[in-house]
Amino acid sequence: MSKTLIIHSSVHGQTVKICQHICQILQQAGEQVDLVSLNDNPDITDYDKVLIGASIRHGKHRPELYEFISRNQSQLEQKQNGFFAVSLVARKPAKNTPETNPYMQEFLAKTTWKPEFLQVFAGNLDYQGYGVMDRNIIRFIMWITKGPTDPNTQIEFTPWDKVDEFAQQFHQSRQAA
Incomplete structure (x- = not known):
């Protein structure tokens, strides 16, 4: 039985929700899975597999994500590993793959870690769930990108079938001995 660690770096909770979903799929497939926050500075030593999910906040991944990867890169590379970004x-459609998503490309350019499994998922837009500053910043970004700007908007864009497929791929692949 694989021992898997899923680490989340989330601001508004959608990345945690995606991680919980992946956790359930892996557990149903017989894996032992722990889900922890990046804020808890997890120890990855005793795990066979590590998956990191990170959200984008105001166009960037959190600096703590890069610091964690830098500190743990050697261990990450010795395990089956993966990374996904949520934005x-x-x-x-033109920005929903690792190859076409600007945040994933920026992430890959800023780190020397090359995850075995990469994916990007759309997040959740919930204006009422944001503070005043975030709400206005996100509405402005949505206006620029021709997205929904109504302050009562709440839309979950996450493609759950794509999340399921990614979880299955992560489960089915085994690290070479």
Whole structure:
């Protein structure tokens, strides 16, 4: 039985929700899975597999994500590993793959870690769930990108079938001995 660690870096909770979904799929497939926050500075030593999910906040991944990867890169590379990014820009068909998503490309350019499994998922837009500053910033970004700007909007853009497929791929692949 694989021992898997899923680490989330989430601001508004959609990345946690995606991680919980992946966790359930892996557990149903017989894996032992722990889900922890990046804020808890998890120890990855005792795990066979590590998956990191990180959201985008105001166009960037959190600096703590890069610091964690830098500190743990050697161990990450010795395990089956993966990374996925969650952003609203991934709601657009031309930006919903690791190759076409600007945030994933920026992430890959800023780190020397090359995850075995990569994916991007669209997030959740919930204006009422944001503070005043975030709400206005996100509405402005949505206006620029021709997205929904009504302050009562709440849309989950996450493609759950794509999340399921990614979880199955992560489960089915085994690290070479």
